[in-house]
Amino acid sequence: MTKPIGVLDEQRADRPERADGPGRTRRASAVLTVLAAAAFVLAWSSGFTIAAVATVDAPATTLLLWRFLPLAALLVVVAVARGRLRGVPVVELRHQAVIGLLAQFGYVVFVYAAVGAGVATGSTALVDAVQPLVVATLVGPLLGLRVRGAQWAGLGVGAAGVVLVVGSQLGGSDAPAWAWALPALAMASLIAGTLVERRGGAELPVLTTLTVHVSVTAGALVVLAAATGTLVPPPSPSFWAATVLSALVPTLAAYGLYWWLLRRLGVTALNALLFLVAPTTAASGALLLGEPLTAWTLAGFVLSGAGSALVLTSGRRRRAPAGEALATP
Numbered sequence: 001m002t003k004p005i006g007v008l009d010e011q012r013a014d015r016p017e018r019a020d021g022p023g024r025t026r027r028a029s030a031v032l033t034v035l036a037a038a039a040f041v042l043a044w045s046s047g048f049t050i051a052a053v054a055t056v057d058a059p060a061t062t063l064l065l066w067r068f069l070p071l072a073a074l075l076v077v078v079a080v081a082r083g084r085l086r087g088v089p090v091v092e093l094r095h096q097a098v099i100g101l102l103a104q105f106g107y108v109v110f111v112y113a114a115v116g117a118g119v120a121t122g123s124t125a126l127v128d129a130v131q132p133l134v135v136a137t138l139v140g141p142l143l144g145l146r147v148r149g150a151q152w153a154g155l156g157v158g159a160a161g162v163v164l165v166v167g168s169q170l171g172g173s174d175a176p177a178w179a180w181a182l183p184a185l186a187m188a189s190l191i192a193g194t195l196v197e198r199r200g201g202a203e204l205p206v207l208t209t210l211t212v213h214v215s216v217t218a219g220a221l222v223v224l225a226a227a228t229g230t231l232v233p234p235p236s237p238s239f240w241a242a243t244v245l246s247a248l249v250p251t252l253a254a255y256g257l258y259w260w261l262l263r264r265l266g267v268t269a270l271n272a273l274l275f276l277v278a279p280t281t282a283a284s285g286a287l288l289l290g291e292p293l294t295a296w297t298l299a300g301f302v303l304s305g306a307g308s309a310l311v312l313t314s315g316r317r318r319r320a321p322a323g324e325a326l327a328t329p
Contacts, residue, residue, distance in 0.1 A: 033264055037273055040257040044274075045281040047250030048121040051112045052289055054242035059230040060112035063243060065221040066233050071247045072218035075211040084208045092204065093212060095196070100213030103193030105220045107186050114182035118175030120291045122282025126165055126304060127183035150310055158307025164300030168292070206259045214251070275305050 054063050079085050114124050225231045233239060261273070279301045286293035 033261075036257055036261060037265075040254060040261055041273055041276045041280055043249050043254035043257060045125060045277045045284065047246065047254065048111070048115060048125050048281045049284050049288060050242055050246045050250065051115040052121050052285070054239065054246065055112060055116035057236060058234050058239050059228070060109070060116045061221065061225045061228055061230045062233055063239070063246070064108055064112055065218070065225045065231065066240075066243045067246045067251065068214055068218040068221055071251060072211075072215040075207070075214055079207055079211040082207065084205055084211065088204065088208060096204065096209055096212040097216045099193050099197050100216040101220060102189050102196060104213045105217040106189030106192070108217070109221075109224070110182045110186035110189060114175075114179060114186065117179035117182065119179050119183060120282070121285040121289065122278060122291065122293070122297070123165055123180075124183045124186075125281035126162055126278035126301070127187050154307045154310030156307070157310060158304045161300045161303030161305070161307060164303060165297050168294050168296035168300060206256065209259075210252075210255060278304065 051060070051063075111124055115121055222231075233243075282291070282293055282297065282301065285291035
C-alpha cells in the first residue's frame, strides 16, 4: 500500500515548493490539494474496511493474491509500453524489490491477517499511523539523527493513546490475544522498509516504483497462497467486487495520491494526514461493521493525535547540519 517515509526526512520535507502563479491559479491549486488530501485519507482508510468485509467469505491470502496479480500484470504492460523500466539499473530494481517485500507484502499480509482475526479496523489503522512516530524517535538514532526531548514525549503520549484505544476495544472483540500483535508486525514491516529506503537509491518515477512493488508482492503472494492451499478464488460475485475495489482504491488511488501529495506538501504534512486515517477508519467500522466506538476509544484517538502533533511540530526545524542530515551513506 505504501512506501514508508520517516518523519525527519529533512532533505525532502524542507524542499521549497514551486509557485503556481498568482491569483486564481493558486486558489485552484490549493483547492485541488485539499481535495486530493481528503481523497487520500478516504482511499487509504478504505483498505481496512474492505479487508474486514472481504475476509468473511474468503481467506486473506486469496483476496490479496487476486488483488495484486492482475494489477501487477497490467502495470508491467503499461510500464514497458511507456518505457519506464528501460535503462533502470538492476541494483535499483533490487533495492525497490526489497522495499516492496517489506513495505507492501509484509504490511498487507499482517494487516489483513489482523482484520481477519477480528481486530477492529480502527485499532489496526491506528497502529499503522504510529509508524512515522516510531521511525522518527526510535529508528532515527540508527540513521544518525538527533532526537529531541519533545519527540520522545510525543511518542509517549501517542503510545498512551494506542494503549487506550486497544484497551477500549479488547473486551468487546472476538479476536484472540495473539492477534493484537499482528498490527504491530505490519508496522514493523513498514519500519524495516523505511530503513532500507533511507539507505539510498535513486528517486524513480511513480509508475516504475509501483510496478516493482506490486510485482514482487504478487510473486510473494503466489508462493504464500500455494503453500497454504488458498490459490483458487471463490466464484462469488461479492469476492470479485471486493477484489477489484481493493485493487483500484487502496492500491492505485491511495498509493498514487501518496506520491503526488508527498511531492506537493512534503513528508511532514503527509505523515500528519496518516493520523486522520485512524479515526476515519474507526468511524466507518462503527457505521458499516458495528465495531465498538466508545468515549475511551475517542479519547485514545485524541491522545494519539496530540502525540503526533508534538512530534511533527518539534520536527519542523531548520535544515540540520551536515552531520545530522538524513543523507545517503
